[in-house]
Amino acid sequence: MAPKLPSPLFPLLVFVVLTLLFLHSSLLSSPRPQPQNLPRPPSCNLFNGRWVQDPNKPKPLYDETCPFHRNAWNCLRNQRENMAAINSWKWVPDGCALDRVDPTRFLTLMRNRNIGFVGDSLNENFVVAFLCALRAADSGAKKWKRKGAWRGAHFPKFNVTVAYHRAVLLANYGWHPEQSAHAGEVKAKGVYRVDVDIPADDWAHIDNFYDVLIFNTGHWWGPDKFPKETPLVFYKAGKPIAPSLEMLDGFKVVLRNMVNHIQKVVSRKTLKFWRLQSPRHFYGGDWNQNGSCLFDKPLEESELDMWFDPSNNGVNKEARLLNNLIREAVQGSDIRVLDLTHLSEFRADAHPAIWLGKKDAVQEWGQDCMHWCLPGVPDTWVDILAQLIRHSFESQRLGH
Helix, strand or coil: CCCCCCCCCHHHHHHHHHHHHHHHHHHHHCCCCCCCCCCCCCCCCCCCEEEEECCCCCCCCCCCCCCCCCHHHECCCCCCCCHHHHCCEEEEECCCCCCCCCHHHHHHHCCCCEEEEEECHHHHHHHHHHHHHHHHHCCCCEECCCCCCCEEEEECCCCEEEEEEECCCCEEEEEEEEEEEECCEEEEEEEEEEEEEEECHHHHCCCCCCCEEEECCCCCCCCCCCCCCCCEEEEECCEECCCCCCHHHHHHHHHHHHHHHHHHHCCCCCEEEEECCCCCCCECCCCCCCCECCCCCCCCHHHHHHHHCHHHCCCCCHHHHHHHHHHHHHCCCCEEEECCHHHHHCCCCCCCECCCCCCCHHHHHCCECCCCCECCHHHHHHHHHHHHHHHHHHHHHCCC
16 A cells, blocks of 8 residues: 655644744743833932932922811911921932932822821821822822721822821720729829730721831820820730830830731732831920920931930930831831931921911920921922832832
C-alpha cells in the first residue's frame, strides 16, 4: 500500500509553529518595556528638611470663604496679622521636591474612593485643610456627616468622600459620677472609664468604608484634660486593670490595643497612616497659664531642642515623648508613620494665638498655640499626605 501523502496544509502549520516559537523566545530574552512616567516612591524623607521663605510661592488654594472652615482657625476672616508672611514659607525636604497637591489630579486618582481621619481636633485641623484644598477641583462639594463622622465632605464630580471621626482617646471612654461625703456635705465627683480594648463608637462602625485612614491621638493625654480629681481609670474585658495604671502607661495599653484592633478589622487593602504629634508653641506658660505664641517668624533649628526635648521639661515636651511610644506601638503593623512633628516644630508663628474670631475668647480659653491657622501649616501636611497616597495608589495600579 502506497504511503499517505502529507496534507498541503502541513507546511503552513509547521511555519506557524516555528514563528510562534521565535516570537515567544524573543519576548523572553528582550527587556520588558517600561511604562512611561512610572511613579517612584519619594527618594528622600519628606519629613526632614527646612522652611524657606519664597515670595513667589503660589497663593493658597482657598481663602476665608471655604464652607468647611472651623471659625476659630479661619485666620484670614479673623484678621490674623501677617497671614501673607505665614504663607510665604515653603517646606523643602532634603534631597527631593515636595509637590503642592493638584486637587483635580488627586481626586481623579481617588475616584470612587474615600479617605477617613480618626482622632482629636488636630486631625480635624488637618481634614479641614484637606477639604478646602480639594474643593478647588469641585465647587459642588457638599458637607457629609454619616457613619459616625463629626464632619466631612462629598465631592460629587469624583464620587470621593473625605471625613473626620472625632475620637480623642481612640478607645471608648465615658464619665462615671460617684457620690462621696466630705466635711458634712455631699460632693459630686467621678472618674472617666476607658475601655482599652473597645474603639470609640464614632469610628467603631466604619465597616471598611475608607480606602485611606489617618489616625492620631495624644493631645488629650495630659493632666489638664483629666486632673487627679477626675482621673482616667482603665478597664479591659469589662474589668478594671489592676494594679491601676498611670496615664502614660494607660496610653501605651490603649495604643497597643487600638493597633491590634485596626489590624484585625480593617482591610489589608486599606492604606493606613498614624500621624505623629502636632507640636504646641506655648511660651511663658501653658494654655491656661497665660501661655503665648505671638511670633512673627519660624524658630531656628538650634532652638528646637530647647522647646521640645523632654529633658528640658518645658510646656511643649510631650510631643516627642508620645511619638516614641506611638512608633513602638505601630512597629510590625502595616500602619505607616506620618511624621509631621519635626516640620511643624519650627512654626511658632502660625497658630491662631489671639485671633480666634470670638469676643473675649482669649479671656475664656487662653491663646490657641496648639491648633493652626488655615490656610497655613496644615496645607503642607496635605501636600505630603497627598503625595504619599498618590505614590501608593499609582504604584498599585501599575503592579509595583
